[in-house]
Amino acid sequence: MDSKDFLHKLLLTPSPTGYEQPVQRIVRDRMKKYADSIETDLHGNVIVALNPKAPRKIMLAGHCDQIGLMVRHISADGFVYVAPLGGIDVGVLHGARVTIHAEKGPVDGIIGRKPIHAQTGEERERTRNDIEKIWIDIGAKNKKDAERRVQIGDVATFHLSVVEMANGLISSPGLDDKVGLFVAMEVLRICSTKKLNVGLYAVSTVQEEVGLRGAQTSAYGINPEVGIAIDVTHASDNPGNENPKVTPCKLGAGPTICAGPNINPVVEKMLKDAAKKTKSAFQIAPSTRLLGNDANTIQVARGGVAAASIGIPNRYMHTQVEVCSYRDLELAIKILVQFVLSVNSKTDFRPM
Numbered sequence: 001m002d003s004k005d006f007l008h009k010l011l012l013t014p015s016p017t018g019y020e021q022p023v024q025r026i027v028r029d030r031m032k033k034y035a036d037s038i039e040t041d042l043h044g045n046v047i048v049a050l051n052p053k054a055p056r057k058i059m060l061a062g063h064c065d066q067i068g069l070m071v072r073h074i075s076a077d078g079f080v081y082v083a084p085l086g087g088i089d090v091g092v093l094h095g096a097r098v099t100i101h102a103e104k105g106p107v108d109g110i111i112g113r114k115p116i117h118a119q120t121g122e123e124r125e126r127t128r129n130d131i132e133k134i135w136i137d138i139g140a141k142n143k144k145d146a147e148r149r150v151q152i153g154d155v156a157t158f159h160l161s162v163v164e165m166a167n168g169l170i171s172s173p174g175l176d177d178k179v180g181l182f183v184a185m186e187v188l189r190i191c192s193t194k195k196l197n198v199g200l201y202a203v204s205t206v207q208e209e210v211g212l213r214g215a216q217t218s219a220y221g222i223n224p225e226v227g228i229a230i231d232v233t234h235a236s237d238n239p240g241n242e243n244p245k246v247t248p249c250k251l252g253a254g255p256t257i258c259a260g261p262n263i264n265p266v267v268e269k270m271l272k273d274a275a276k277k278t279k280s281a282f283q284i285a286p287s288t289r290l291l292g293n294d295a296n297t298i299q300v301a302r303g304g305v306a307a308a309s310i311g312i313p314n315r316y317m318h319t320q321v322e323v324c325s326y327r328d329l330e331l332a333i334k335i336l337v338q339f340v341l342s343v344n345s346k347t348d349f350r351p352m
Helices: 003-011 021-031 121-125 143-147 175-191 213-222 265-277 326-342
Strands: 037-040 046-050 057-063 068-074 080-085 097-102 105-111 135-137 155-158 169-171 199-205 226-234 256-259 283-286 306-314 323-325
Touching: 003 021, 003 175, 021 037, 021 046, 021 175, 021 199, 046 175, 046 213, 057 175, 057 213, 068 143, 175 199, 175 226, 175 306, 175 323, 175 326, 199 213, 213 226, 226 265, 226 326, 256 265, 265 306, 265 326, 283 306, 306 323, 306 326, 323 326
Parallel strands: 057 199, 057 226, 226 306, 256 283
Antiparallel strands: 037 046, 046 199, 068 080, 068 155, 080 135, 097 105, 097 155, 105 135, 169 323, 256 306
């Protein structure tokens, strides 16, 4: 399996928050020939390690969970009602194709919508929709027919597909954050052919979308000196950006390197130095607040971790048509490999 096939397989495998096991099996299978050890902890995080006996440890975190839905009710007519798993944008659900991942196998469905001809003026103008009113139509005749296929508690995702676009762009649901997971594992794969001065841990974390939970437990278990979250970040290069003063973030212009109180300044500088040494384009992402990704909780694990964050520019986050650039993934991998190789016994990550 080459690298692109690995990424596509991740994207075509369901992993709604709390139900990440199918994609974690793919990670374990892919990485077993490159790792010195692979562990799945009680939370479900997959921890892939190189040189685990080394006293210094670097953790790379990419979360494998994606937003989804959970079946909460089946009506007498056989329509399926759902609750959100993670930050669902209800506005993009109407008319969406979805898949319910039932015990007996996947069940395709569509989310219905009252036709515009039958909507009141208020309904047409409403931009915020109530998920309580969202239903999935699986073509069932009635409740009994639906229950032969779907059960209360089953989970659903957007219909999983990958679209190759012009200029090296890719569109798929779940790019948040399977691209970050992909980068973390590719860095470890490449580093498996190098001589390392540190123990390297690439972690496929779970339950990021509901509170950064997998990063919290895995960082506690690993107890790394450095922890870098690799996640998507909002691209500004599309008409949806209406703020001319927002920090630019463009697809294909390189990953972002975060700056701010959530970031260790030594690691930040070393990441920039690694980008310059490898002649890799990057973008600065300033944040005066704590980040909404795994770096947030990694930073305060145990006695504290030198945290940083690499961002993959992403258009249309938390929709079924997220868009990223292959070039940004490739550059993120180059930067992180160089960073890992640059750490030696004399490197001091304490802010001084």
